Amino acid sequence: MKHHVSCSWLCLVALSLPVIAADPLEEILVTADFRDTDLMETGASISVLGEPLIFARGAQHLEEILGTAPNVNFASGSSRARYFQIRGVGDRSQFQEPLNASVGVLLDGVDFSGIGSLGTTFDVDQVEILRGPQGTLHGANALAGLISISSNAPTDEPHYYLEATGGNYGAYGLGGVSSGPITEDVLYRIALQQFNSDGYQDNDFTGDSDTADRDEFTGRARLRWLANDRHTLDLGITFIDMDNGYDAFSLDNTRTTLSDQPGKDIQESLAGSLATSSDFTVGSLQTRFSVAHTDVTYAYDEDWTFVGFHPDAYSSYDQYERKRDSLSAELRFLSNARSRLFNERSDWVVGLYHLSNEEDLDRTYTFAPFFQSENDTDTYAVFGQIDTALTDVLTLITGLRWEKRDTDYSDNNRVDFSPDDDMWGGRIALEYQWNDATLMYGSVSRGYRAQGVNGGILANIQATVDPAVVIELESVSTFDEETLINYELGLKSRLLDNRLQARIALFYMDRDDQQVRGSLLIPQEGGATTFIDYTSNAAEGENYGAEIEVDWRAADQLMLWANIGLLETEFDEYVNVFQEDLSGREQAQAPRYQYSVGGRYDLPMDLFLRLEVEGRDSFYFSDRHNEKSDAYDLLSASLGWEHEAWRVVLWGRNLTDEDYYVRGFGSFANDPRNGYIVEPYYQFGEPRVYGLTAAYTF
Numbered sequence: 017m018k019h020h021v022s023c024s025w026l027c028l029v030a031l032s033l034p035v036i037a038a039d040p041l042e043e044i045l046v047t048a049d050f051r052d053t054d055l056m057e058t059g060a061s062i063s064v065l066g067e068p069l070i071f072a073r074g075a076q077h078l079e080e081i082l083g084t085a086p087n088v089n090f091a092s093g094s095s096r097a098r099y100f101q102i103r104g105v106g107d108r109s110q111f112q113e114p115l116n117a118s119v120g121v122l123l124d125g126v127d128f129s130g131i132g133s134l135g136t137t138f139d140v141d142q143v144e145i146l147r148g149p150q151g152t153l154h155g156a157n158a159l160a161g162l163i164s165i166s167s168n169a170p171t172d173e174p175h176y177y178l179e180a181t182g183g184n185y186g187a188y189g190l191g192g193v194s195s196g197p198i199t200e201d202v203l204y205r206i207a208l209q210q211f212n213s214d215g216y217q218d219n220d221f222t223g224d225s226d227t228a229d230r231d232e233f234t235g236r237a238r239l240r241w242l243a244n245d246r247h248t249l250d251l252g253i254t255f256i257d258m259d260n261g262y263d264a265f266s267l268d269n270t271r272t273t274l275s276d277q278p279g280k281d282i283q284e285s286l287a288g289s290l291a292t293s294s295d296f297t298v299g300s301l302q303t304r305f306s307v308a309h310t311d312v313t314y315a316y317d318e319d320w321t322f323v324g325f326h327p328d329a330y331s332s333y334d335q336y337e338r339k340r341d342s343l344s345a346e347l348r349f350l351s352n353a354r355s356r357l358f359n360e361r362s363d364w365v366v367g368l369y370h371l372s373n374e375e376d377l378d379r380t381y382t383f384a385p386f387f388q389s390e391n392d393t394d395t396y397a398v399f400g401q402i403d404t405a406l407t408d409v410l411t412l413i414t415g416l417r418w419e420k421r422d423t424d425y426s427d428n429n430r431v432d433f434s435p436d437d438d439m440w441g442g443r444i445a446l447e448y449q450w451n452d453a454t455l456m457y458g459s460v461s462r463g464y465r466a467q468g469v470n471g472g473i474l475a476n477i478q479a480t481v482d483p484a485v486v487i488e489l490e491s492v493s494t495f496d497e498e499t500l501i502n503y504e505l506g507l508k509s510r511l512l513d514n515r516l517q518a519r520i521a522l523f524y525m526d527r528d529d530q531q532v533r534g535s536l537l538i539p540q541e542g543g544a545t546t547f548i549d550y551t552s553n554a555a556e557g558e559n560y561g562a563e564i565e566v567d568w569r570a571a572d573q574l575m576l577w578a579n580i581g582l583l584e585t586e587f588d589e590y591v592n593v594f595q596e597d598l599s600g601r602e603q604a605q606a607p608r609y610q611y612s613v614g615g616r617y618d619l620p621m622d623l624f625l626r627l628e629v630e631g632r633d634s635f636y637f638s639d640r641h642n643e644k645s646d647a648y649d650l651l652s653a654s655l656g657w658e659h660e661a662w663r664v665v666l667w668g669r670n671l672t673d674e675d676y677y678v679r680g681f682g683s684f685a686n687d688p689r690n691g692y693i694v695e696p697y698y699q700f701g702e703p704r705v706y707g708l709t710a711a712y713t714f
Contacts, residue, residue: 038569040515040569041515043056044064044066046062046144047144048166049153051363051365056455056510059506060147060445060504061146061148061506061519062144062147063147065144066142067142069081070137071711072654073652074667075137076136077097077136078097078143078163079097082100083610083612085581085612086564086579086611087147087581088102088147088610089102089605091108091109091637091679092678092699092701093108093264094133094262095133095215095260096135096260097133097135098110098132098133099132100119100121101119103147103148103160103525103561104606105160105161105559105603110549112549113470113550113551114375114425114468114469114471118157118159119159122162123165123254124236124238124252125289125304125306126306126308127157127306127344127371128308129158131283131285131310134258135163135165136256138189139177139191139207139236140165140166140167140168143165143166144166145161145162145163146158147161147523148161149161151417151440151461152399152400152401152415152442152443155369155464159463159498167207167238169238170195170203170204170205170239172196172197172203173197174197177711177712177713178192178711179191179192179209179709180710181708183213183707185215186212186213187211187707191207192208193207202239202241203240203241204238205236206236207236210232211230212230215227216228219263219274219275220273221274221276221321224278227263227275227278228261229260230261231259232258232259233256233257234256235255236254237253238250238252245295247293247294247295249290250291250292251289252287252290253287254285258284261278261279261280262279262280263275264279264679265320265698266697267697275321277317279315280314280315282314283310283312284310285311287309288306290303290304297355299355300352301349301350302350304344304345305344307342307343308342308343309342310338310339310340313337313338315335318332318333318334326689328688328692329688332383333380333382334380334382335379335380335381336378337379338375338376340373340374340376341374342373342374344370344372345369358404361405361406364400364401369398370395371394373392374392376389377389387427390427391424391425392425393424394421395419396420400415401414408449410448410449411447411449412444412446413447413459414444416441416442417441419438419464420437421466423435429471435467437466437467439497440464443461443462444460445460445461446458453511455508456507457505458504458506459503459504460502460504461501461504462499462500463500464497464499465499467495467496468495469494470493495551498527498529498530500525500528502523502526503524505521506519506521515569516568517567518564518565518566520562520563523560523563525560527558529553529556530555530557531551531553532551532554533549554588554598555588556588557586557587558588561583562580563579564578564579564581565577574615574616576614577612577613577614578613580611581609581611583607583609584608585603586599586600587601592639604636604638607633607635608633608635610630610632611632613629614652621657623655623656623657625654625656626654627653630649630652631650632648637677637679637680637681638681640682640683644680650674651672652668653667653671654666654667662712663713665708667708668706670701673704676701677699678700679698679699680696681697684696
């Protein structure tokens, strides 16, 4: 018999609320873990962003919905969000050096960590954000957490869907879906969409308003074979082509640029996956095989102006062309109802994993010789987890992953770096079912991030004119593995007959040998400077805070929600390459608070009104300089009509047209008009955007 506690403090708050008849909240399944589990019954801090949110906001990309999740951030410096941070941990950029990602990104189970620009949202079912190290589940690419994007599955009934959208800044999109049975046992789904926008910059030199344009194609095909009740096979193919411009920075910090060579931010990815699931007497066998090829071209006009702009001006263009080929295989063996251990009180999973990544880079830069590098990694892992019901209300979860990574890096500067890493991570958690509606949990988890090399350092040594910089560059040629231990306490409760759900998590993250992204300024002839991106290690760091998520169906016509993230971060015993002591300073991309509050009200005649405000505190853009973003608040709204097969929504984001920044350089000299003094420069976030989206299902 389960032990019941009469009421928690959440119950006391709920009892003070007016009792209004309304339907209970729907169950939300988390699918990124080893087993599909109800969000309210998972002892971890997880946010699930679903298709209704995507449609109501007119969102075309992951970056346009991430602000609703607490303690999740992204750094720009690109046409679309590519680098993500969870609880203040994550990458901010990639230039010449190889990248070991801190936040894993999965698209239908295929690993795209470090190249998250392909996070388009057409025909996406939900986005799951798992906070904290996923050392057992995912390994080295998930030191801070995991973002899993899941598209809609094939349907067993014929389903056809058309969607069209149009908005300001020349935005338009058209997409379609066809899904249903081919035979009684074979189902399919095909989704295609093209989206275009002029972008949010004007270029006075070229006279164009589309040098930061968006030209994005999404194509997905899925096939499901239901061999029988015990065996299924899923085949998926994804093609995403992001052919975007990149013309973001202005010497005057405005949305008007003067570049004579506007940049580009192109990512073309083709991926295929094969997944099987078979149920046997001794357990369930799951396999997944994937292959992916990605071409990325990232380029920008470094001087941000044109030839002849000023007598002391320089002209420079920087371009990075990457090719990445990935091959992965995973085998999981899970217990079922017939194979639990210890008097049927323990569920278990064991598995093997292999990931092969081959990444080639060609860099063409005005102020340095042509650079070429190859970075190949092979990762092998074995993992396991066991969930044991110690009593009717207390469950112990223990998981462990051992990972071996072989790296082979070389470049045309005769740099060779071939370390073999043995890394491990895991999780121990206790879940206490306080009563039928309330779950409490505590956990300790360990994550890791592999060591690496700043191979492009030698090329920049050859280019520099300052001998003192050579010593600084050589001191950061390589960096060590980082580990992170996360301590977490949480509570999840269903109240008011499941019309109100609350999820609360408190966490403390202890980072050892923290990998820190920095850059050095290299003087060039004529007084201009360029920068070198590199990674080094801080001694230690700590990140702690809370996530609070509340969903309340106040009435059948009214839905309210509030999501709040609180975060404190600091370095401990960190002296950077300039011998500056940053001990006690906050880490980059880590706002002290984030929030999203809002509601939806269903009006007569199948209309609805949705209002929400999201915001965040100021934060450092980089660990190298002290420039910070401003705190900001963004208002979004939508007025929609949902009737039978039709959905139409008039939407707007950042309706107050607030200026805010998504990337900043705090100590960059680039303006010849003032003698190249060091000053800050910013990339603007999304301005006021609005549009109309209409969809028809038949």
